[in-house]
Amino acid sequence: MTNPKNSIADKKTIPSIYPTKTKLQVTVIFFVILALYLFSMKKTTEDMVNGLDGALGNMFRVLAKFFPPNFEILKAIWNPMLETIQMAIIATTIAAIITIPLAILSARNVTTFKPLYYITRIFLNLLRTIPDVVLAVVFVGLFGIGIFPGILALIIFSLGILAKLISETIESVDMNPLEAMRASGANTLQMIWYALVPQIAPQFTSLVLYVFEINIRASVILGLVGAGGIGLTLNQQINFYNYPNAMTIIIVIFITVIIIEYISTKLREALL
């Protein structure tokens, strides 16, 4: 490596904005990513020799079967839809409560006892690696078809996301007030309650609402594998080739999700 200071002074030229090393790194990264794209393109084209030929025609044929939607079943799907929302509410609430200790234990700035921090981190990482559908399949196997296995799957699924996001929020707080509390003789619990909680409360609420949105959508998917709610009903209708009914269910889900997301977004805007 040449000494950049000297080379600038010798040539008396304008220095470039980034050092040579950074430029080199960025170039290498660019070509690696390009190579990855080319590689995956080659793989997919091999699999899709027929291209989109059949798909377009099929699409209209399949779509036509869904119309017109059968709105007569609206009354019957009201209950499973509510069930789905209830699942999401219960699961999010329980997850939000269990998250608090886990998030604190997995925040490096608060949990200074390293082994405890690492154990919690590893545990949370393991939770996150399990896909929600797999959780649902396992719990349906254990407890049978219904909303209970669905709720359990959602709790574990949201715990993984929430604890991670909230522990990162905790790690970014201003530690000065905590120091002041410690200096005045407060114990750890008082420090957390007085100096930490006010700092993370808005983000905490916002993240819980966000996970609630995710849970509404996830519980529909979980229903497909037997974990109760509207997903279960949707799956039954599709299995019976009752597409007009399925279409009504899809529309109801669509509207519900939009309404809940709208409310949640407004609430979160007000909070932050």
Add this chain to the structure above:
Amino acid sequence: MIEFKDVNLVYPNGTQGLKNINVKINDGEFVVIVGLSGAGKSTFIRSINRLVTPTSGSLLVDNEDILKFRGKDLRKLRTKTGMIFQNYNLVKRSNVLKNVLAGRLGHTGTLRSIFNLYKKEDVSLAYESLKRVHIDEKIYNRADELSGGQQQRVSIARVLTQQPKYILADEPVASLDPPTSHQVMNYLRKINKEDKITTLVNLHFIDMAMEYADRIIGMRAGEVVFDGPVSEVTEKTFEEIYGRAIREDDLRGGAEQA
């Protein structure tokens, strides 16, 4: 009474924070510790409430060696040593009254404090403290709505509410402008005289040290290089403490405006 006996502090990275400190602080004194940044002023003051822990020697507060303290003893020590910080260290999203009440945490049980069940005396004490630093009209304002000087006054009120025996102030005016700095120092001085609270203040402004201190301790590279009443201090003393000539930025100025 605070007594340092052969106190040394070596940080894990090998830096010697304190070197053979032997100092005795008498009750009721107003001591200003001066020195350049990195001289060990902060380490000195933070040893007294054990925010840092000296590695050898003994440090007596009211005739008890606090270097052995852990858990409950440590919290008890901290309830009688109030601290004021350069960055005020308030909870910005909480209101002024709640910030000031936090001074009572060390005296209040965990459950009581979590449910805001402070004793009536504590709340009225917090209010009286705010009145003493003339910021009682802001009790329901959020801390981040206040100016720097106001925030530092709230933090003084927090310390008053704690009813400590000692006040440790770590560069309390470094983030403030000259008039506000004098205001804050005046409050500290007044509290020292009225409540007989022993006060230790870290400063790097020579003129302020001279104006407010009873006694000056000079530090350089972790060592106490001067210790004496303010009457013995001359410009020469400061040049010895700083190890260089006195410059314009060693002075805060603005005394006549306060």
